[in-house]
Amino acid sequence: MSMGGGVARLRHQDQTGRAGARPRIPSSAAASEDPRIKPRTGCALVTGASRGIGAATARALAEDGWAVGVNYSRDRVGAESVVASIEEIGGRAIALGADVGAEEQADEMLASVAERLGPVLVLVNNAGVTSDGLSARLGDEAWNRVLEVNLTAAFRLTRGVLGPMMRERFGRIVNVSSVVGLRANPGQANYAAAKAGLIALTRTVAAEVGRRGITVNAVAPGLIETELTREITSNGADGLLGEIPARRSGSPEEVAACIRFLVSDEASYVNGAVLPVDGGMAA
Amino acid sequence: MTTAIKDQVTERVISALVEFGEEPENVKPDSRFEELDIDSLDLVELAQVIEDEYGIEVTDADMDKIKTVQDAVDFVAERQS
Numbered sequence: 001m002s003m004g005g006g007v008a009r010l011r012h013q014d015q016t017g018r019a020g021a022r023p024r025i026p027s028s029a030a031a032s033e034d035p036r037i038k039p040r041t042g043c044a045l046v047t048g049a050s051r052g053i054g055a056a057t058a059r060a061l062a063e064d065g066w067a068v069g070v071n072y073s074r075d076r077v078g079a080e081s082v083v084a085s086i087e088e089i090g091g092r093a094i095a096l097g098a099d100v101g102a103e104e105q106a107d108e109m110l111a112s113v114a115e116r117l118g119p120v121l122v123l124v125n126n127a128g129v130t131s132d133g134l135s136a137r138l139g140d141e142a143w144n145r146v147l148e149v150n151l152t153a154a155f156r157l158t159r160g161v162l163g164p165m166m167r168e169r170f171g172r173i174v175n176v177s178s179v180v181g182l183r184a185n186p187g188q189a190n191y192a193a194a195k196a197g198l199i200a201l202t203r204t205v206a207a208e209v210g211r212r213g214i215t216v217n218a219v220a221p222g223l224i225e226t227e228l229t230r231e232i233t234s235n236g237a238d239g240l241l242g243e244i245p246a247r248r249s250g251s252p253e254e255v256a257a258c259i260r261f262l263v264s265d266e267a268s269y270v271n272g273a274v275l276p277v278d279g280g281m282a283a
Numbered sequence: 284m285t286t287a288i289k290d291q292v293t294e295r296v297i298s299a300l301v302e303f304g305e306e307p308e309n310v311k312p313d314s315r316f317e318e319l320d321i322d323s324l325d326l327v328e329l330a331q332v333i334e335d336e337y338g339i340e341v342t343d344a345d346m347d348k349i350k351t352v353q354d355a356v357d358f359v360a361e362r363q364s
Contacts, residue, residue, distance in 0.1 A: 163331055166328055166331070167328075167331075208324060209324065211324065212324070
């Protein structure tokens with residue numbers, strides 16, 4: 001059955017007359033020296049992309065031809081090395097410093113990336129912070145900061161890119177949730193609430209804008225080897241690994257590969273989905 | 284606002300509605316959105332078109348009052364003058 005895709009494509013070309021807006025069409029502005037990379041119009045914005053899952057995702061999307069905005073909050077050196085590694089393979093990227101939890105900084109970043117790389121047609125809400133503590137003693141500050149960066153920032157950026165995506169009749173939003181949003185992890189009430197909130201946000205926005213060629217999906221990584229989790233894996237990893245059918249932690253690249261798929265044209269009929277990338281932990 | 288400009292705005296609003304999937308022959312200046320195949324997302328996008336192309340801020344309250352193509356044209360005319 002290819003009817004859905006066929007109808008969508010016809011609608012796009014006949015009714016908007018803007019077939020050229022589809023990112024598959026090469027743009028001379030983003031001409032690449034490396035023929036392996038197919039340039040696209042518009043750009044991808046990945047938050048929290050100076051390291052870990054975000055960095056791996058920025059690289060993966062660049063390999064698929066996207067010009068990438070590499071957001072970082074503090075680790076400028078890390079973000080610049082991600083940009084350099086993308087340029088090395090013939091891709092295009094810029095580093096964007098902004099605390100996405102701060103509304104003004106996030107707005108400025110959106111304006112800046114659109115001006116420099118074109119409309120944001122791919123948004124990966126990856127930036128995340130933790131501030132763990134048992135609920136009985138979890139302060140408002142820890143609660144609010146985690147909700148602000150992990151959930152509110154994702155909502156605001158989503159709101160900010162939907163206009164351009166609707167105009168283009170194309171968009172991909174991928175929210176990086178967590179296995180913690182699907183099953184309990186004592187000590188992370190704030191993080192879990194934010195990550196579960198991301199799943200509800202994903203589904204709701206997917207239902208709202210699906211008709212415009214925009215898909216909104218989430219990945220729910222489990223134990224991934226990043227700086228955020230290195231401490232866990234070096235301390236009580238044995239007990240935790242026992243809960244993972246794969247009996248190992250995952251790599252940022254394994255998560256990035258799933259995000260790359262959800263962004264790809266091949267995933268055009270996947271919308272509102274939550275893809276666990278956790279070695280079976282949530283199974 | 285001159286008639287020529289009003290006609291141009293009318294044409295733009297109708298072309299936006301056609302872009303949203305409405306059949307061109309169904310859209311007339313006095314067409315009520317509720318009779319057309321126009322839903323809330325389409326109206327959000329229409330508001331965006333008006334904001335982007337005419338430089339007018341459109342609030343939710345403004346949108347609530349716009350029920351027909353003519354309402355949209357009158358709104359733009361009034362705000363631009």
